[in-house]
Amino acid sequence: xxxxxxxxxxxxxxxxxxxxxxxxxxxxxxxxxxxxxxxxxxxxxxxxxxxxxxxxxxxxxxxxxxxxxxxxxxxxxxxxxxxxxxxxxxxxxxxxxxxxxxxxxxxxxxxxxxxxxxxxxxxxxxxxxxxxxxxxxxxxxxxxxxxxxxxxxxxxxxxxxxxxxxxxxxxxxxxxxxxxxxxxxxxxxxxxxxxxxxxxxxxxxxxxxxxxxxxxxxxxxxxxxxxxxxxxxxxxxxxxxxxxxxxxxxxxxxxxxxxxxxxxxxxxxxxxxxxxxxxxxxxxxxxxxxxxxxxxxxxxxxxxxxxxxxxxxxxxxxxxxxxxxxxxxxxxxxxxxxxxxxxxxxxxxxxxxxxxxxxxx
Amino acid sequence: xxxxxxxxxxxxxxxxxxxxxxxxxxxxxxxxxxxxxxxxxxxxxxxxxxxxxxxxxxxxxxxxxxxxxxxxxxxxxxxxxxxxxxxxxxxxxxxxxxxxxxxxxxxxxxxxxxxxxxxxxxxxxxxxxxxxxxxxxxxxxxxxxxxxxxxxxxxxxxxxxxxxxxxxxxxxxxxxxxxxxxxxxxxxxxxxxxxxxxxxxxxxxxxxxxxxxxxxxxxxxxxxxxxxxxxxxxxxxxxxxxxxxxxxxxxxxxxxxxxxxxxxxxxxxxxxxxxxxxxxxxxxxxxxxxxxxxxxxxxxxxxxxxxxxxxxxxxxxxxxxxxxxxxxxxxxxxxxxxxxxxxxxxxxxxxxxxxxxxxxxxxxxxxxxxxxxxxxxxxxxxxxxxxxxxxxxxxxxxxxxxxxxxxxxxxxxxxxxxxxxxxxxxxxxxxxxxxxxxxxxxxxxxxxxxxxxxxxxxxxxxxxxxxxxxxxxxxxxxxxxxxxxxxxxxxxxxxxxxxxxxxxxxxxx
Numbered sequence: 002x003x004x005x006x007x008x009x010x011x012x013x014x015x016x017x018x019x020x021x022x023x024x025x026x027x028x029x030x031x032x033x034x035x036x037x038x039x040x041x042x043x044x045x046x047x048x049x050x051x052x053x054x055x056x057x058x059x060x061x062x063x064x065x066x067x068x069x070x071x072x073x074x075x076x077x078x079x080x081x082x083x084x085x086x087x088x089x090x091x092x093x094x095x096x097x098x099x100x101x102x103x104x105x106x107x108x109x110x111x112x113x114x115x116x117x118x119x120x121x122x123x124x125x126x127x128x129x130x131x132x133x134x135x136x137x138x139x140x141x142x143x144x145x146x147x148x149x150x151x152x153x154x155x156x157x158x159x160x161x162x163x164x165x166x167x168x169x170x171x172x173x174x175x176x177x178x179x180x181x182x183x184x185x186x187x188x189x190x191x192x193x194x195x196x197x198x199x200x201x202x203x204x205x206x207x208x209x210x211x212x213x214x215x216x217x218x219x220x221x222x223x224x225x226x227x228x229x230x231x232x233x234x235x236x237x238x239x240x241x242x243x244x245x246x247x248x249x250x251x252x253x254x255x256x257x258x259x260x261x262x263x264x265x266x267x268x269x270x271x272x273x274x275x276x277x278x279x280x281x282x283x284x285x286x287x288x289x290x291x292x293x294x295x296x297x298x299x300x301x302x303x304x305x306x307x308x309x310x311x312x313x314x315x316x317x318x319x320x321x322x323x324x325x326x327x328x329x330x331x332x333x334x335x336x337x338x339x340x341x342x343x344x345x346x347x348x349x350x351x352x353x354x355x356x357x358x359x360x361x362x
Numbered sequence: 363x364x365x366x367x368x369x370x371x372x373x374x375x376x377x378x379x380x381x382x383x384x385x386x387x388x389x390x391x392x393x394x395x396x397x398x399x400x401x402x403x404x405x406x407x408x409x410x411x412x413x414x415x416x417x418x419x420x421x422x423x424x425x426x427x428x429x430x431x432x433x434x435x436x437x438x439x440x441x442x443x444x445x446x447x448x449x450x451x452x453x454x455x456x457x458x459x460x461x462x463x464x465x466x467x468x469x470x471x472x473x474x475x476x477x478x479x480x481x482x483x484x485x486x487x488x489x490x491x492x493x494x495x496x497x498x499x500x501x502x503x504x505x506x507x508x509x510x511x512x513x514x515x516x517x518x519x520x521x522x523x524x525x526x527x528x529x530x531x532x533x534x535x536x537x538x539x540x541x542x543x544x545x546x547x548x549x550x551x552x553x554x555x556x557x558x559x560x561x562x563x564x565x566x567x568x569x570x571x572x573x574x575x576x577x578x579x580x581x582x583x584x585x586x587x588x589x590x591x592x593x594x595x596x597x598x599x600x601x602x603x604x605x606x607x608x609x610x611x612x613x614x615x616x617x618x619x620x621x622x623x624x625x626x627x628x629x630x631x632x633x634x635x636x637x638x639x640x641x642x643x644x645x646x647x648x649x650x651x652x653x654x655x656x657x658x659x660x661x662x663x664x665x666x667x668x669x670x671x672x673x674x675x676x677x678x679x680x681x682x683x684x685x686x687x688x689x690x691x692x693x694x695x696x697x698x699x700x701x702x703x704x705x706x707x708x709x710x711x712x713x714x715x716x717x718x719x720x721x722x723x724x725x726x727x728x729x730x731x732x733x734x735x736x737x738x739x740x741x742x743x744x745x746x747x748x749x750x751x752x753x754x755x756x757x758x759x760x761x762x763x764x765x766x767x768x769x770x771x772x773x774x775x776x777x778x779x780x781x782x783x784x785x786x787x788x789x790x791x792x793x794x795x796x797x798x799x800x801x802x803x804x805x806x807x808x809x810x811x812x813x814x815x816x817x818x819x820x821x822x823x824x825x826x827x828x829x830x831x832x833x834x835x836x837x838x839x840x841x842x843x844x845x846x847x848x849x850x851x852x853x854x855x856x857x858x859x860x861x862x863x864x865x866x867x868x869x870x871x
Contacts, residue, residue: 220734221727228724231713237672238702238710239724240694 022291025341026305029333036329042320054315055308063198065304065311067269070206071096071261073303075285077213078254080294085230085250091137091152092258093282094159095130099259100266101163102129104182104273107189108171115188122189122263130259131252133159138251142244156282164275171273181274191268202264207300209257214296226250258282280328284310287335290342306331375438377402377563378423378454378532382432385418387767392418394587396432400532405554405564407574409604410584416567419584420534423565424456425449455525456534459541461517463509470505473523495523500556502549514659515546522553533557535566539573540822541659544862551577571604583607619809621832622649628683628786628816629669636676637664640840643678646816648785651808653819653831653848656861661840662820666790669818670702683785696728700786701779705794707768711775714764718754719745721763722778729782744781752777753803769800776807787817793826805830824857836860 034044055065075092082089103126110118137151164180173183191200217223229236229246236243265277284306291305292298313327376399383396393415400406408416421427423434425443434441436452443449446456463472470485470492489505496503501519509517518538525533539547554564554577568574574581574595581598583591591607598604625648634642638661646652654662667673668680671691680687682700694700704710712721719738722745723730730741745759752773754766763771772792779787789808793801808817808830821827827834828848835845836857843860846853859865 219736219738221731221736222734224720224723224727224736227716228713228720234672235710235713235724238670238704240671240696 021341021344022293022338025337026291026334029330029337032333032337033326033330036326037320037322042322047316047320047322050316050319051309051312053312054319055312060198061311061315065308066199066203068307068310069300069304070202071265071279071281072284072288072307073206073300074209074261074264075258075282076288076292076299076303077210077296078257079282079285080289080292080296080299081213081217081226081250081257082254083289084294085226085246086232087138087141087247087251088149089134089137089152089251089254090149090286091134091155091159091282092254092285093278093280094152094156095134095255095258096262096265096282097156097159097163097278098133098255098262099126099130100262100273100277101166102126102259103263103266104166104171104185105129107185107267108182111186111189113188115190115192118186118188119191119267122267123260126259126263127256128259130255130257130262132255134251134255134258135248138248142247160278163273163278167274173272179274182272184272185267189267190271191264193268200264200268202268205264209260210296210300217296222249258285284331287331287338290335290338306334376400376435377437379435379438380419380423380432381435383419383422383429383434384431385422385427385429391587393422393429396584396587396589398582398589398592400563400565401580402531402561402563403558404579405558405566405577406580406582407578408565408567408582408584409571409574410569414584415587416584417536418587420456420536420565420567423449423532424454424534450525450528450530453529453531454534455528455530455532456536457518457521457525457538459536459538461521463517463520465508465510467509468505469503469507469509469512469520469523472509472520473505473527475524477527492523492527495526499523499526499553499560501553513546514541515543515549518542518546518550519553522557530562532563532565535564537567537569539568539570541657543657547573574598574604575600619830622812625649625816629818630679630681631665631669632679632681634665634668634675634678634680636678637668637673638840639664639668639676641678642840642842644835644842644845646786646818648814648816649812650832651812651817651819651830652833652835652845653821653827654835654837655821655824655827655857656837657822660837660861662790662837664840665837666702666704666788666820670700670704670788696726696782698783698785700788701725701782701784702788703772703775703779703790703792705791707771707775708764712763712771714762716763718749718759718761718763718766718774721774722748722781724778726778726781748777748781749774752807769796769803772796772800772804773807776804780807780811784811784815787811787815788820789817790820791822792819793821793823801826828854838863 030048034047037047038044054061056062075096078095079089079092103122106122106125107118110121113121133155137146137148137155140146140151141148167180167182171182173181175183191202193200194203217227225241226246226249228239229241229243233243236246261281262277265279265281266273270277288299288302288306292302309330310327313322313324313330316322316326317324378400380396380398383393384391385393396419398419408419410416418427422429425446425448428442428444434443436454441452443452449455464475467475468485468489470489473492473495474488492503492505496505496519499522501522503516503519503523509520512520522533538550542550554566557564558579566578575598578595580592580594581604582589583604627645627647629644629646631642631644640661642661642665644652654665656662664673668675668687669682671687671694675687682690708714713724719741723736723741727736730737730744742759746757748754749757749759754770754773754777756766763774766774787808792808793804796804805826808819811817819827819830831848833845834848834854834857836843838861843863843865844853848854
């Protein structure tokens with residue numbers, strides 16, 4: 002096509018692996034700006050608005066960092082499952098269940114002091130998220146049900162379950178009919194770092210990232226997880242408990258996404274309400290691919306995508322751009338990254354018509 | 363560089379001429395400066411050991427790979443194939459070892475696939491067209507039969523018809539007899555004759571000497587990526603003569619094999635059936651190599667899968683180191699147990715995208731555990747010693763598995779598996795695709811391992827089996843036809859018929 006043919010690379014692209022992903026990012030941004038230009042908004046000003054919205058002031062940077070935390074946690078979990086080739090796109094639902102699990106603990110024991118209640122909430126969130134994630138894992142292992150479909154559908158179930166709770170049994174009688182729980186007791190709110198709007202969930206994320214990196218690269222179980230990414234046959238060949246590893250990694254993702262939901266509920270809103278669902282679980286898929294599943298790169302990619310969200314919010318004010326524009330940009334980034342991966346394994350060459358002479362080297 | 367294009371026995375212009383073809387994969391030269399003529403009306407045998415570069419050369423000719431240097435002349439005009447479609451358009455087609463057929467479609471549909479003339483199809487017309495073509499070339503086939511119901515030989519004929527329908531002048535066959543019964547092989551060779559009598563050219567890749575003697579008009583011998591000799595069949599006297607030319611030395615590769623006193627029994631299989639196996643019984647002792655030979659697809663794979671713990675036994679009993687199968691595989695010890703050297707080196711035995719250290723850890727990780735942690739420092743030290751000891755190139759422990767050549771990868775797998783001090787070794791086609799030097803190293807390692815383990819060698823290479831084995835078991839259609847000492851000359855002479863399911867005293871089918 003177009004006079005070009007694809008050839009599988011016999012050697013890895015030297016400069017390519019470094020350049021492909023920034024190039025994909027730039028291309029996606031370029032396409033997005035083109036879209037803006039087509040609707041009569043000057044691209045340079047649009048870019049400026051996004052950048053200043055995300056990084057322009059300390060306040061903007063704080064906002065970006067705050068949004069980085071949940072995206073980062075979901076992405077870590079999603080990347081862990083992708084590594085072993087379990088296509089879990091259910092972080093959104095696991096996030097919802099985490100928010101519910103954390104809120105359940107907060108609402109059940111409002112009188113407990115923070116040092117007791119917060120760990121309890123984290124345990125509740127991890128448990129709820131992990132159990133939710135275990136459903137598609139078990140369905141896949143026992144009944145060979147495709148996990149892409151089950152994790153996707155469980156997202157909607159999870160979100161609807163959260164909605165049902167806040168519209169029904171958990172609704173605050175004093176909320177004037179708004180779907181939300183009562184405000185959490187002070188002991189159930191993750192405290193802020195003094196002098197900032199940032200909360201202690203952020204350092205926790207950093208610690209988790211280091212812990213996960215250590216787990217994956219230095220422990221035997223982590224190695225078995227990495228190796229199982231080669232598939233069930235290789236895992237069986239090497240005597241690895243493949244089924245248990247799939248369950249473990251899905252549970253891990255559920256727990257991480259659950260903590261993201263908890264942090265947003267507790268530190269972000271101080272109560273459970275439907276607006277806690279902001280699509281972080283879906284953004285996590287983009288982040289995981291953008292970072293090529295490497296834990297430390299995920300931190301950077303999560304920060305970038307958080308910046309995009311915050312920047313687009315600014316854009317909405319400056320240029321009255323619809324909120325969907327942010328989602329469109331995310332989608333473009335994912336498509337460009339996936340297309341970019343094509344170039345990591347194939348090279349394009351100009352095709353020659355058959356029968357034309359080619360000088361011998 | 364020996365003989366290029368001898369003109370004495372080539373009166374007509376060649377149909378296809380290869381000039382100075384070279385192809386490198388990484389640092390490995392799969393083909394180096396190859397010159398070859400393909401004449402109409404002749405059967406050209408491309409003879410060489412595994413890994414000599416035959417398949418690469420034919421992949422270049424059929425448009426799947428592009429050469430790094432050199433050119434292809436078709437009817438004297440240079441051609442540059444960017445795809446196999448372009449090669450087919452130029453009249454060059456290939457029958458691969460693994461057939462490329464849609465098994466749910468009929469013979470006629472497969473032959474005409476992608477070549478349908480109009481939007482609307484008439485099955486009857488298609489079948490008539492294919493029947494006529496099959497008739498013309500004497501290829502017995504029912505055009506209405508579904509490919510899934512056909513034997514291997516019949517499927518091969520469908521592939522031939524596909525090429526003929528696409529007006530191929532040169533038909534290339536990659537080890538066409540590997541999947542055939544002797545009867546089907548005879549039919550295939552008759553088809554070769556039929557094709558050449560109609561001025562087509564046949565190129566067939568093989569490493570079986572007797573086939574070359576039987577059907578070839580010309581022989582090109584490849585060794586380590588080079589055509590070392592091209593000669594007419596009339597100048598070849600015996601298989602031994604060909605073998606010498608092929609190996610390049612007077613002697614075929616031989617190894618020094620002193621029998622060891624057999625030790626205790628490490629493996630016993632009794633009446634194993636199911637998954638293509640039919641009442642298989644065998645036993646293996648420490649100190650011996652038992653070779654299981656047979657035409658590929660006669661039950662070797664399911665047997666190995668059960669023994670390696672990849673599939674449970676359906677019927678019958680398997681005792682590994684004295685333990686029943688299920689007990690042995692509930693919690694197998696990483697050390698002093700069983701190791702499996704699979705045929706699929708890059709897909710199953712190693713992880714292509716990971717480095718040498720990770721690949722060694724794949725089966726030895728328990729040996730480097732400190733509590734839940736892995737001692738990566740010690741692993742790296744051990745790996746450095748192992749690659750040194752087993753002569754794996756590159757010596758770099760950070761090299762990725764897919765960057766290693768087949769021979770080096772295999773040596774790495776052996777290094778890793780032998781580090782586990784196995785008592786039972788399952789070696790499946792351990793030297794397939796390796797060059798002579800690597801083959802020799804692998805053989806010596808296996809003979810050495812015999813001192814402490816029993817080796818079950820599953821191989822399609824009879825020479826390998828006879829070189830290494832103390833005993834030979836012949837498999838046919840999931841059954842062990844016979845098991846006998848490799849030193850029993852009379853029995854060894856009868857392996858061929860046994861592989862085809864004919865016991866001594868019975869008449870040939």
